[in-house]
Amino acid sequence: MIEILSVTGPASVQDLGRFDQYRFGVGTSGAMDDVALRVGNIVLGNDENAAGIEIPMTPFKLRFGRDMAFALTGAGVEAEIAGRAIPPWWRLHARAGDILNIKAMSCGARSYLTVSGGIDVPVVLGSRSTQFRGEFGGLHGRPLLPGDSLPCTASTTTIGELGIEPADITLARSNAAADETIVRVVIAGEYDAFDAATQELFWSSSWKITPQSNRYGYRLQGPAVKPKAPIEKRSHGIVPGVIQIPPNGQPIIQMRDAQTSGGYPKIATVIRADLWRVGQARLGGRLRFEQTAYADALAAEDGMSAYLDRLRTNVRLVEEIRTCR
Amino acid sequence: MPIEMTDVERLAQILERSGVDAIEIEEPGLSLKLVVEKSARMAASPTPAAAAGPATDHSVLAKANVAGHFLAAHPWRDKPFVAPGQRIEAGAIVGLVKIGLLYAPIVAPAAGTVDAVIAETGATVGYGTPIARIRPLAESNPIN
Structure with a gap:
């Protein structure tokens, strides 16, 4: 208890x-x-x-x-x-x-x-x-x-x-910066509804995590990212990690307590292997998105599995050494 | 590659001869640890343990109990676990041994004042490697 x-x-x-x-x-x-x-x-x-x-x-x-x-x-x-x-x-x-x-x-x-x-x-x-x-x-x-x-x-x-060893040391990415969390994303359904300059703005911006961020979702603040023409979609299935663009052009990352459906256009989705990095990003902190391919997103999940396997093996070894004594 | 009993014997002889306290071999699906009994070696070759300091010294040593790399501070912390002159309790962490993804703590065997941290961050340490010298408090009893 x-x-x-x-x-x-x-x-x-x-x-x-x-x-x-x-x-x-x-x-x-x-x-x-x-x-x-x-x-x-x-x-x-x-x-x-x-x-x-x-x-x-x-x-x-x-x-x-x-x-x-x-x-x-x-x-x-x-x-x-x-x-x-x-x-x-x-x-x-x-x-x-x-x-x-x-x-x-x-x-x-x-x-x-x-x-x-x-x-x-x-x-x-x-x-x-x-x-x-x-x-x-x-x-x-x-x-x-x-x-x-x-x-x-x-x-x-x-x-x-x-x-x-804390995971952000073991799983540190080579381009990591002290004041910014970089997460890998794959492009999502409505990516092509944004023109090239707007897409570039999405990738190049350092997004501020607003106080309206929690287990439901992270609301980000930065330059307005708006589609070529307003998009009205019916609500459809979404998953944690989806990055939506509401009419004000300020991205929302859906997190673990998100609804299962939504209608805002989706520009990208945080890959599952990096979602924990968003979960550890602080209010007021900064996020940057790095485009990755679907195959690389799957490879990142394999990398995560390999990390956890290695940890299990290490723990077993240390326990055995200690019991030997 | 399986390890045969003859390999173990040969390794034990090498340890004995080279004055190494312990060896750990780790491969996928296999781990081997050999520890040389200290008293046996002392009897065989009476080499004084230089790191323990002069015989009149009543200080005690915090020693590593596993092989790996020594860390004086946690990677997330600027300050080392202990500094010379610091008062510590028995069981206090004086440093870490990094083994793969894990950190095994090295603890003070007795309460006292830290005299010196002997090991250097990043150094390879083994079973029994002295890590820190502690001047025990008069009234304290070592926990080991």
Whole structure:
């Protein structure tokens, strides 16, 4: 059991998402940074889809009701347990009664707390993720509040402390800049409805992430990108990552809590292997889009799988070395 | 390529002769770790452990317990885990050993004051490599 003591902003229980109900209009939800959630689960020996807590703002404080292993991944945070500092991307053991205090977030936008065995809220429509729009899943279908108790299936097996190289170091792209997140996108259905100069504007701009950005979508600010002629489309199926251009010419990236359909013209779609980078981009920060081919988008997913395989192998090896001793 | 028992014996002899404490071999689907028993070697060849300092020195050493590359600071942090003169508790992290995608913490065996961080960032360390020298507090008991 975990007791929430204090929370800022909409923290929620999330697994990788709800994928089988999309045709009925039920969005995926799921961790905005799926890589961080997977890594946290891998180092704890969990199923990668085990539910964790997504923490978008600090301070955040909770108490462990029993001994259990846990991990913090995702955003760079200043965190303490029982008064002792926890390095970034770290797995460790909490004792019953220990208070975890996440005091500040120095880089990234979402921290993930995973626990051995996962957060054991009921599975609803195939997932433990909180669906904000439908108000189901997670804990009572809503963000966490002080006083909430989260059930855990945690085993009390003691495992040693271990750090993981943060994914943005391992998966850094060669063109990465400190003040800008660059994400790869494939062009989408209405790309050709924009003239060459406008297309160029879309690629060359450094887009500002406005405060109207959240789990539903990121609203960006920059030069107006408008189609050659106004486009009126019927609502049609869209997926997280789709970049729409509403009439004001300011792009919207649909995220995990997006609706399953929309009518705005689509200029491009963030590839799945880079969606976590958007999830970790901060309000007020900057985004740039890099055009990529469909084949390269698939190759990027293979690269992600290879990274996770390598991590699993590394964890197994280190555990074996430690047990040998 | 499977490792035969004769290979293991040969590797053990090489370790013994070369004064290396441990070796770890990692290949897809295979990992091997050999650790030389320290006391046995001491008896066989009484080489004084220079890194441990003079015999009268009561300082304790935080040592690596796995092979990899030493990091004095977390890559996301500017400040190293510990600096000379700093008071630390037993179990405090004094540095990391990077092994592939993972960081294994090196912890202080006793509470005390950091005398020196011996290892340099990026250096290859192995099982038993001294990382930091700590002057223990008089009343403290080493945890190992």
